[in-house]
Amino acid sequence: MFSRDLWKEIFETISKNKLRTFLSGFTVALGILIFVVLYGFGNGLKNTFNEFFMDDATNTFFVFAGRTSMPYKGFKSNRNIEFKNDDLDDIKKNFPMFLEYITPRISRSALVKYKGESNNYNTRAVGPAHQYNEKTIMMKGRYLNENDVLERTRYAVIGRLVEKDLFGTANAIGKYIDLGGRAFKVIGVFQDDGGDNEERYIYIPYTTRQLIEKNTDKVDQIILGFKQEIGYPGAMAFEKSLNKFLKEKHNISPEDQRAIFIRNVADQLKQNQQFAGVLQLIVLFVAFGTIIAGIIGISNIMVFIVKERTKEIGVRKALGATPRAVISMILLEAVFITTIAGYIGMVIGVVLLNSLGNTLKDYFITNPYININTAIVATFILIIAGAIAGYIPAKRAARIKPIVALRDE
Amino acid sequence: MIEINDLHKSYKMGSNVLHVLKGINFSVKEGELVAIMGSSGSGKSTLLNILGMLDTMDTGTYMLDGVPIKNLNETKAAQYRNKFLGFIFQSFNLINYKTALENVALPLYYQRMPRKERQDKAMKYLERVGLRDWAYHHPNELSGGQKQRVAIARAMAAEPKVLLADEPTGALDSKTSYEVMDLIQKINQEGNTILVVTHEPDIANMCKRIVHLKDGVIEKDELVNQVMAAEYV
Structure with a gap:
């Protein structure tokens, strides 16, 4: 799975299909970017909330x-x-x-x-x-x-x-x-x-x-x-x-x-904290939705890629590519693009949040931030989901009969 | 080299069953150059697909170089195709984003041959089809005849037992067709076994033996006097 030849083959495919690579990478990067920014805004809202209500002693x-x-x-x-x-x-x-x-x-x-x-x-x-x-x-x-x-x-x-x-x-x-x-x-x-x-x-x-x-x-x-x-x-x-x-x-x-x-005040504080918690939950829900949208995006692109490469896969199979070889080629390409793009999206998101600081304070967003572990976990989820989403069309591609793939349109 | 006994193949078309091959008995010895002729619908492509392990048969036996070809799973079929067979298609089926050299080296990649060796060997076969200078060009920079020659080099690179050509000249003009046939004849003279599916009589006559298929059975199996393509080039 980690042979140098396979990676060389994947790099070649990636570098020679730039548009396809860019589109799938863009979807993933955007998904993670939006997740990070939204999540950060959620934390910013919570910060504002705390600032409003935590000024006086609570006991x-x-x-x-x-x-x-x-x-x-x-x-x-x-x-x-x-x-x-x-x-x-x-x-x-x-x-x-x-x-x-x-x-x-x-x-x-x-x-x-x-x-x-x-x-x-x-x-x-x-x-x-x-x-x-x-x-x-x-x-x-x-x-x-x-x-x-x-x-x-x-x-x-x-x-x-x-x-x-x-x-x-x-x-x-x-x-x-x-x-x-x-x-x-x-x-x-x-x-x-x-x-x-x-x-x-x-x-x-x-x-x-x-x-x-x-x-x-x-x-x-x-x-x-x-x-x-x-x-x-x-x-x-x-x-x-x-x-x-x-x-x-x-x-x-x-x-x-x-x-x-x-x-x-303690009783009110508890209610306020519950309210802030609900806000956070809503933001989390939206962010989660973004991740789901990202996953669906990757799945679509994977289906499209497999469709586009049907003939090529047929040729490769006729030349002796085993189903395993076909699956690992498609899957590793997907995981590779998702990882790189996800990382880029995450870094851009974190940098964006850091640079925002208190500029959005008028919109009740104070010092938005995301726990770096949360960002990494979200990126990983997207990568793993991307791999699973890629596996299904890859598996189907591996089952393509060469004659069907090679039939002239 | 190839031994086929009582081969049947039918396709389900909705509720109808289309019986395409109705008991084919057929054998090919090493070094033969056989044309399979027939009008469209005669079953010649189906026969070639079964010979190429791209399709399965319903009943019958198929021995390839003494190995029974039966109940293969996908992985095994892929390995056998890689080891035993080289394919030449009507529409060339080169991979567009790879250079001629990379295309020829592809079956060797699936044999897990080291990269350097692979490239040397691919270059050797490109030279044999006279395209050494075009090694680093992409298929879209090549003419139809050149593409088919790259495809032939690719089919030969893995040094298979049998070359299967499905209408190799179908997409080429007659001059280029003869050039390609000339190449195929030369490869055959070096001792390679080649099967050519065609519906063009002049192409068939450049082979040593013609098998006529009609409605799923072999109508006629004759040895012919080979016309050398070099005469037309």
Whole structure:
């Protein structure tokens, strides 16, 4: 099968039938190229998806309070539920084995001024743990700490774009800004991967905000992080018992669905990941279809080649070619062309994907790539399928009776 | 060399059975030059195909150089064809993308002869048919007569026991036909056994013996005075 003469014979056939070689090679190369590119795009989509949804910490609950929708324990329906500082302490006390951190968040819009510049920004009054939840990255200065909360300091941590808007190129650290009529000292500037909006927030201690608002102890929402070790089922169990605990504490009916709302990022993450998985599956399906189309293409070309060479095969058989010789000639030619063309298509595809990088980010394709093993496996599948597809017509060719082949048209 | 006894062959044409050969008894000795003549439909091509192991017979016996030719599988048939027989076709059947030399060397390739030896031998036979200078030309650069001479060189290259020629001059004008017949006669004079199927009486008369086939049986089997083709060239 690997004699030098046979290969010489095959090379001769290939080099003297350039168009045929080119056409069959082109089909195979195109098939693999499209597969690689599609598969890479699928990965790019997944990357975009991850970027969108993976920016914030995923071990997070957002707890909101609303109005009750049913009477309970003598309380009327439609009662307004509000969280207070002691809710934070109670959660801390009751769920130490689940809880990693907890922070309130009070969101207010405020007019912020510095010298001649002014603008409206969203301020978030939070605790120090909020940094973990938003994955806030400090560019300079520091984030809020426990002492700021205790002392009710008038310190602000501003986003990168807030600094740019108000200070231009100047350094904001240590400067005082006018935040809703009160002076706050800028102690830190942060950036966030979540996009421009995330970088236009201003963080202040929640106790300071409460002091400003007539020394209240109310809290808009509670954000808490659970320990990663408890995993997805642990998170679900925690959500359930936390819900029960808060309802009991605030005298809400266990059946009331409106009074307390817990947004579980882990649960959403799971759904998002499933969605991304489905996307990947669809892309894989399309890519697989391309491979199938490639296989059908090769089969067609093989049938055509055998048809075209019927007479030649008849002559060869009359001159003493055994069926085995005929099959190996046709098959090796097919496998050889498929291998070379498949390799070329694969390399072009991989190079194309690499050169694309982030140029297609506007179309939700970020950094498309294909695992090189996947590409090689796909190429191999095509080669093997090409061989099988070639074997059937080759076998038929070997059975051609020389008289039939040599009959004059 | 060839011994045929009571050979029958029929083809199924839908529901009809066409009985083409109806009991042929026929033998050829070494060194003979035999013409098989007959009108179309007489069964002469079928007979040649069976002799060439390109087709199978229904009943009868066929001995070629003392070897019984019976129940051959494809591989065995291919090996026997390669070893025993050389074919010359009406339409030459050269492989278009191969040079004259490569065409002649092809049966030697199937004998697994080393490349160098193969080329030397092919060149030797090309020289014998007078086409040494055309060795590296492709068939489409050759005239009809030259193509047939390449085909003859190819048929002889494997040094077969018998040369089978199916209307070797059918596609050639009369002058070229005589040149080809001259070559065939010379090869025969060197001791090769040759069977020529033809329907042209002048070509048949250049052989040493004529077998007339009619409706699947041998009508007449006669030795003739050979007309030398060289006289016409």
